[in-house]
Amino acid sequence: MNFMPKLLAYGSVFCLSLLSTVQTFGYEAKIIAVVDKKAITERDLEDRIRLVLFTSNQSDTPQMRQKMRAQILESMIVEKLQLKAAIDGKVTISKKDVHQAVHNIASQNNMNHQQLMQMFKSNNISIKSLEDRLYAQLAWDAVVNYGLGGINISEKEVDKILNAEKASDILFDVSEIVLYPTDASKRFEAKKQAEDMLQQLKSGASFNALAQQFSQSTTARKGGHLGRLSSANLSSDLLAALNNMKASDVRIIEIPKGVQIIRLNSKKQALENGAATVSFKVVLVPFDEDMNDEQQYSVQAKIDALRLSSSVSQFMKSSSEMGFAIKTVDALDIESTGSKEFSAMLQQAKVGDILKPIRQEGGFQLIYVTKKAIKPYQPLTRKEITQQLEFQKKNMTAAMFLNKLRARTFITNHLSGDHDTKFVSYGE
Numbered sequence: 001m002n003f004m005p006k007l008l009a010y011g012s013v014f015c016l017s018l019l020s021t022v023q024t025f026g027y028e029a030k031i032i033a034v035v036d037k038k039a040i041t042e043r044d045l046e047d048r049i050r051l052v053l054f055t056s057n058q059s060d061t062p063q064m065r066q067k068m069r070a071q072i073l074e075s076m077i078v079e080k081l082q083l084k085a086a087i088d089g090k091v092t093i094s095k096k097d098v099h100q101a102v103h104n105i106a107s108q109n110n111m112n113h114q115q116l117m118q119m120f121k122s123n124n125i126s127i128k129s130l131e132d133r134l135y136a137q138l139a140w141d142a143v144v145n146y147g148l149g150g151i152n153i154s155e156k157e158v159d160k161i162l163n164a165e166k167a168s169d170i171l172f173d174v175s176e177i178v179l180y181p182t183d184a185s186k187r188f189e190a191k192k193q194a195e196d197m198l199q200q201l202k203s204g205a206s207f208n209a210l211a212q213q214f215s216q217s218t219t220a221r222k223g224g225h226l227g228r229l230s231s232a233n234l235s236s237d238l239l240a241a242l243n244n245m246k247a248s249d250v251r252i253i254e255i256p257k258g259v260q261i262i263r264l265n266s267k268k269q270a271l272e273n274g275a276a277t278v279s280f281k282v283v284l285v286p287f288d289e290d291m292n293d294e295q296q297y298s299v300q301a302k303i304d305a306l307r308l309s310s311s312v313s314q315f316m317k318s319s320s321e322m323g324f325a326i327k328t329v330d331a332l333d334i335e336s337t338g339s340k341e342f343s344a345m346l347q348q349a350k351v352g353d354i355l356k357p358i359r360q361e362g363g364f365q366l367i368y369v370t371k372k373a374i375k376p377y378q379p380l381t382r383k384e385i386t387q388q389l390e391f392q393k394k395n396m397t398a399a400m401f402l403n404k405l406r407a408r409t410f411i412t413n414h415l416s417g418d419h420d421t422k423f424v425s426y427g428e
Contacts, residue, residue, distance in 0.1 A: 030042040031414075032045060032073065032413075032414045032415060033073060033076070033077055033411070033412060033413045033414060033415070034410075034411070034412045035077055035080035035081060035084070035409060035410075035411050036080070036084050036409050036410060036411075037410075038080050038083075038084075040073065040076050040077070040080070044076065044129070045069065045072065045073055045076065047126035047128070047129040048072050048076060048126075048129045048133075048213075049065055049068055049069065049072055050124070050125055050126065050129075051125055051126060051129045051130055051133075051213075052068065052072055052209065052210075052213050053065070053068070054123055054125050055206065055209040055212075056200070056205045056206040056209035056210050056213075057204055057205055057206050057209070058200060058203075058204075058205050067196070069415060070415050071193055071196070071197075071214070072213070072214075073413065073415055074193075074413075075213055075214050077411060077413065078216060078402070079132070079133065079136035079137075080136075081402060081405055081406055081409060082136050082137075082139060082140035082143070082402070083135075083136050083139055083140075084405065084409060085139075085140065085143045085147070085401070085402070085405055086139035086140065086142065086143050089143055089147040091139050091142045091143055091146075091147060093135055093138045093139050093142070097138055098131050098134050098135050098138065099113075101134040101137075101138060101221070102116065102127075102130065102131065102134065105130075108208075108337070108339045108342075109339070109360070110358075110360060110365070111360070111361055115361045115362075116361070118361065119361045133212070133213065134221070137212075137220055137221045138221070140218070140398075141218055141221065143398075144218050144394050144395075144397075144398045145218075145394070148394070148397050148398065148401055151390050151393045151394055151397070153386050153389045153390055153393075157389055158382055158385050158386055158389070161230075161232055161233050161380075161385045161389070162380075162382065162385060164230075164232035164233070170230070170231045170243075170267060170268070171228055171229070171230055171231075171267070171268055171380075172228070172229045172230075172231070172234075172242050172264060172266070172267050173227065173228055173229075173264075173265040173266040173267075173340075174226045174227075174229055174242065174262055174263065174264060174265060175207055175208075175211065175219075175223065175224040175225045175226060175262070175263045175265060175340055176211070176215065176217060176219060176224045176226055176260055176261065176262050176263075177194075177197065177207070177210060177211045177214060177215040177217075177224050177260070177261040178215050178216050178217035178219075178255070178258060178259075178260050178261075178395070179193055179194055179214065179215070179216060179258055179259050179260075179261075180216050180257055180258035180399045180402070180403065181257075181258060182403065182406055183403070187258075187259075190258060190259050191252070191254075191259050193214075194252045194259045194260075194261055195252065197210055197214065197261060198250060198251075198252055198261060201250050201261070201263075202250065206341065207223070207224065207250070207263050207340070207341065208223030208224065208339065208340060208341060209223075211223050211224030212224075216258075216399065216402070217395055218391065218394060218395060218398065219391075223339075223340055224263075225265075225340050227384075227388075228380060228384070229388070230379075230380055233380075233385065233388060233389075235255075237253050237254070237255075238253060238260075238262070241253050241262065242262070242264055242267065245262075245264040245267070246264065246267075247264055247265065247266050247267065247344065247347075247348065248263065248264070248265070248344060249263070249264050250262065250263045256396065257396075257399055257400075257403075258399065265340050265343070265344050265347075266344065266347055276333065276334065276335075276373050276374065277331040277332055277333055277334065277372070277373040278331075278332050278334055278346045278349070278369060278371065278372050278373075279328075279329060279330045279331055279332070279369075279370050279371040279372075280328075280329050280332075280367045280368055280369045280370055280371075281312060281315060281316060281326055281327070281328055281329075281367070281368045281370060282326070282327045282328075282329060282365055282366065282367045282368075283306070283319045283324040283325065283326050283327070283365070283366050284324065284325070284360065284362060284363045284364070284365055285299060285302055285303055285306070285324060285357070285363050285364045285365075285366060286299070286362060286363040287299050287362070287363040287364055288362075299363075299364075302322055303357055303364060303366065305318060306318055306319060306322075306354070306366050307354050307366070309354065309368065311352075312352075312368055312370050315354070315368045319366075331373065332346075334346045334347055342358075346369075349369045349372075350369065350372075351369055351370065351371060351372055352368075352369065353368075353369045354366060354367065354368050354369075355367040355369070
């Protein structure tokens with residue numbers, strides 16, 4: 001009997017012809033898309049599929065690969081367009097910037113850079129595919145922030161939100177995945193893609209990972225995290241949806257020129273105090289994918305035994321008897337863990353709770369919550385409101401710019417048979 005599925009179910013926080021080929025290290029890589037003379041090969045796509053399935057905690061099966069092919073290829077085409085915009089705008093991203101972005105991902109998953117590299121290597125995941133994606137995201141962020149012209153937010157706009165917030169009764173913490181169709185005729189396709197993604201999320205896929213790969217919002221690099229939003233600064237559709245959602249719920253709403261998948265990370269009364277820090281004990285239960293059934297059963301039994309601990313002293317004693325090192329984490333800021341999924345788990349946990357096992361390099365982490373501290377409610381600041389208003393305007397400007405760039409760029413997608421040569425303006 002193979003216990004791997006049960007263990008892994010715990011999850012992880014963190015214009016050329018169709019026959020054209022290129023030879024790379026003995027691998028015949030068929031060119032399946034071309035964007036402004038830049039090729040995307042079959043190998044590029046397969047590497048990215050493996051990366052997405054692995055980081056989003058989805059099964060790497062032939063059926064899932066086939067299902068994801070068109071979706072992931074489209075996101076790679078968008079990356080090529082974003083890189084073209086950066087080149088046209090003379091935007092450069094250094095290797096140091098990309099290295100730091102990789103380091104940030106490692107930190108968000110409680111690893112160092114070397115451990116992340118080793119995990120990728122042992123699971124045959126291409127680090128270059130991750131670096132390519134991060135390079136495109138960093139370059140696009142620079143284009144949006146500095147290359148699309150100034151975004152002016154007036155004091156009057158900020159004052160209006162501040163005054164409305166005084167009467168606002170709810171604060172939301174929200175993450176998003178935004179999909180923009182290439183033109184009005186493909187709006188249905190974008191919605192269908194969002195619906196497929198919604199099912200993946202409901203089946204356990206990581207929201208952060210899917211946002212990083214597919215979202216066309218500037219929040220993509222942050223796993224789609226929008227931050228704190230007051231009910232005073234939300235569209236009626238978004239507010240209506242959030243009011244009917246519970247923490248961790250996901251839903252699709254339509255937005256100007258596209259669709260948005262939203263996840264509610266938390267919701268609380270505006271004047272309600274919230275947990276600020278958490279302290280806990282953590283142990284790593286060693287696990288290796290190459291273990292035989294008996295060894296996997298033993299790991300499962302130890303995890304089950306530790307999760308039955310009725311006190312922190314019993315948890316520590318049992319861990320010590322099993323030979324596991326115990327680490328103490330004091331006063332961790334819940335909102336600054338780097339992972340919205342991990343933050344949501346900590347936010348919802350009570351003192352004495354043992355969180356579900358978290359897959360890490362070398363095994364599974366078990367966390368026993370020992371203390372939570374409370375801080376008074378802090379209203380949104382003028383700076384936060386200004387940043388939110390700037391973000392909203394930048395995102396809309398970026399979407400329009402990307403569509404217009406696509407219209408004047410020759411693109412061949414052999415999977416879909418598309419040859420994008422025309423921009424269709426709609427909704428204006």
